[in-house]
Amino acid sequence: MKQLWHLRFTWLCLLILTISIGSTATTVGAQDESVFPGVPLISNLYNSATGPSVSMFEGWSASYELGVNGSEGNAKSFNLSTGFDLERTANRRLNKVSFKYANASNDSILVRDFALLRGRSEYLFDDSPWSLFTEGLLEYDRFQAFDFRMTFASGVGYRLIENDTTLLKSRVGLGTSREFGGPNDEWKPELLLGMDFKHQLNDRQKLYCTVDYYPNWTDFADFRLIADAGWEFVLDEASHTSLKIGLVDRYDSTPEGRKANDLNYSVLLLWKTK
Numbered sequence: 001m002k003q004l005w006h007l008r009f010t011w012l013c014l015l016i017l018t019i020s021i022g023s024t025a026t027t028v029g030a031q032d033e034s035v036f037p038g039v040p041l042i043s044n045l046y047n048s049a050t051g052p053s054v055s056m057f058e059g060w061s062a063s064y065e066l067g068v069n070g071s072e073g074n075a076k077s078f079n080l081s082t083g084f085d086l087e088r089t090a091n092r093r094l095n096k097v098s099f100k101y102a103n104a105s106n107d108s109i110l111v112r113d114f115a116l117l118r119g120r121s122e123y124l125f126d127d128s129p130w131s132l133f134t135e136g137l138l139e140y141d142r143f144q145a146f147d148f149r150m151t152f153a154s155g156v157g158y159r160l161i162e163n164d165t166t167l168l169k170s171r172v173g174l175g176t177s178r179e180f181g182g183p184n185d186e187w188k189p190e191l192l193l194g195m196d197f198k199h200q201l202n203d204r205q206k207l208y209c210t211v212d213y214y215p216n217w218t219d220f221a222d223f224r225l226i227a228d229a230g231w232e233f234v235l236d237e238a239s240h241t242s243l244k245i246g247l248v249d250r251y252d253s254t255p256e257g258r259k260a261n262d263l264n265y266s267v268l269l270l271w272k273t274k
Contacts, residue, residue: 064270195209
């Protein structure tokens, strides 16, 4: 049964990734003139409002992280942490895709196996701290009461601080989530209160933190909290290689017999395209 959910989870990951990177429209084969003189084409009006079209495969910055450790002999263990981040800003739209996966075993017994995939598309207003966003989150954890959980939300964002060294941004929205394959296998309405923080300490060091709070709007005692934070230190500028210490903390107020809090921390090497 778990092998089947692994396959379904992979397909859902690919689906969310495709939706996220394809959110910027591209006009293909549009005519230069309208059939009716003096009446502009809708595609021309769209292009004049959003700027020149951009291919979904252009303009992305990417980073990949990997951390592995283990032992063989009297004690046998293996730990793997990996992930990637994609980001692009084009036509006043900021698109982000992030993926994290962790797997750990002790004496060939699996003790951790979880993955997070998030896609967010944010529309930025010129010369305004306000923005509109929509996002999707997919969670898999072999040791939870469910097989995977899907979350969707939309709302508004506001940049409290934005300069060359610091970004502090808040998000408020409405959404829904569902746990598939568990005792609470139904959609439930949720609020979203989020915060994004980045700070460049110096030329080589950076801090970041993202926190998302999802309360059930019909019962605020039922809520989830996801925090992703870390510190990055540039090891080699020429190869864009950094050392990263990160943690992902997930809290669920209704764990259904499991522990409410899951904390995963890791030390990884990070490679960036630019």
